[in-house]
Amino acid sequence: MGKIIAIASQKGGVGKTTTCLNLAVSLAGLGKNILLVDCDPQGALAAASNLKRITDTGLVQLLKGELEEGDIVVPAGWRSLALVGCGVQETDDVFFLERETANGNLGKAIRALSVGYDYILLDTQAGLSRGLFQLFSDVDSVLLPCTCKATTVKTLPLFLKFIQQARQSKNLTLQLEGVVITLYNEFDPCAVEVSETIQEAFPQEIFFRTFIPLLLSFEQASMRAIPVALLKRDTFAVLAYDRLAFELTERQKRGEVSGE
Ligand SMILES: Nc1ncnc2c1ncn2[C@@H]1O[C@H](COP(=O)(O)OP(=O)(O)O)[C@@H](O)[C@H]1O
Ligand SMILES: [Mg+2]
Numbered sequence: 054m055g056k057i058i059a060i061a062s063q064k065g066g067v068g069k070t071t072t073c074l075n076l077a078v079s080l081a082g083l084g085k086n087i088l089l090v091d092c093d094p095q096g097a098l099a100a101a102s103n104l105k106r107i108t109d110t111g112l113v114q115l116l117k118g119e120l121e122e123g124d125i126v127v128p129a130g131w132r133s134l135a136l137v138g139c140g141v142q143e144t145d146d147v148f149f150l151e152r153e154t155a156n157g158n159l160g161k162a163i164r165a166l167s168v169g170y171d172y173i174l175l176d177t178q179a180g181l182s183r184g185l186f187q188l189f190s191d192v193d194s195v196l197l198p199c200t201c202k203a204t205t206v207k208t209l210p211l212f213l214k215f216i217q218q219a220r221q222s223k224n225l226t227l228q229l230e231g232v233v234i235t236l237y238n239e240f241d242p243c244a245v246e247v248s249e250t251i252q253e254a255f256p257q258e259i260f261f262r263t264f265i266p267l268l269l270s271f272e273q274a275s276m277r278a279i280p281v282a283l284l285k286r287d288t289f290a291v292l293a294y295d296r297l298a299f300e301l302t303e304r305q306k307r308g309e310v311s312g313e
Contacts, residue, residue: 054164054168055167055168055171055172055173056171056172056193056194057163057164057167057173057191057192057193058174058175058192058193058194058230059185059188059189059195059196060073060076060175060176060196060198061177061185061195061196061197061212062198062199062212063212063215064208066200067179067198067235067236068198068235068236069177070097070098070101071235071271071275072198072235072265073089073098073174073176074089074098074101074176075271075280075281075282075294076174076196076294076297076298077134077174078131078282079291079294079295079297079298079299080171080172080301081133082132082282083298083299083302085133085172085302086169086170086171086172087133087134087135087170087171087173088135088136088166088167088172088173089129089134089135089137089173089174089176090112090163090173090175090176091104091136092139092175092176092177092178092188093139093176094139094146094147094151095141095178096139096141097176098138098139098176099111099139100278101275102136102279103278104138107127108127109142110124110125110138110140111125111137111138111140112125112137112138112139112150112153112159112162113140113141113142114140115140116153116159116162117149122165122166125137125138125140126166151184154184155182155183155184155187159184160187160188160190160191160192163191163192164191181211181212185215186219187223189216189220189223189227190219190223190224191224192224193228194227194228194230195216195228195230196230196301197209197212197216197229197231197232197233198233198235198265199232199233200234200235200236200237201247201248202244202247203243205247205251206247206251206254209232209251209255213229213259216229229259230301230304231259231261232251232255232259232260232261233260233261233264234248234260234264235264235265236265236267237264237265237266237267239264239266248264258309261300261301263293263296263297263300265294266289266290268287268289270284270289271290274290282294
């Protein structure tokens, strides 16, 4: 069974969906078998990866018993990568998926789907919700994308505490895969200051050494609903997620992923 990693943050717009998709592509480039699961009822991952054009079905239909696992897993068409959409078609589906997340059925269904993959990356909705807390029962680790804004200094501790409480009450083996700094502009003095402040405030090992730079290519790839690797223009952008993927696998080999 593969490692299930939830890409999560209480904040929107921090690069969760972008990280999920591009990290998956880079991990697949390292020869890993990857399943991407869109747990966000807004279907951001499905939209970002062109999945909506291929299928509108996914987790909702699986959880309703209308479709089987094999019906909802869609090969991405590049590398050893497959995707599962959220399957939200109607407003009621949003509430249904939220209920199924909060009562634990979604987590169990994802565990069942994870067989045969090296990594299962979950794109999640922003927020400190009961559903996310419950979902942490069935994941192995949490990867937290984090932008360097003034509010980050306040919000990061709260989210780390949220993970810690989920570990204590739901899943004693839950790990913090790491915090990755995203949309980073090294020429913005405020971003540099926030980055230094948070790195001083927490143990160094919780941070990935790789920073994901703020680059127009990510926005362009997102507008075309493709991973940045398929833009074939900005090797700098592609390399950022390749580095993150390499670092993630190396950290796992060295057992550096934090449990405390
Ligand atoms: N490194 C980056 N550089 C520039 N734009 C980015 C970067 N990462 C993400 N974006 C853009 O920022 C917006 C929010 O990213 P997204 O991944 O959707 O965040 P979230 O899933 O946390 O809400 C999107 O328009 C995306 O294209
Ligand atoms: Mg998103």
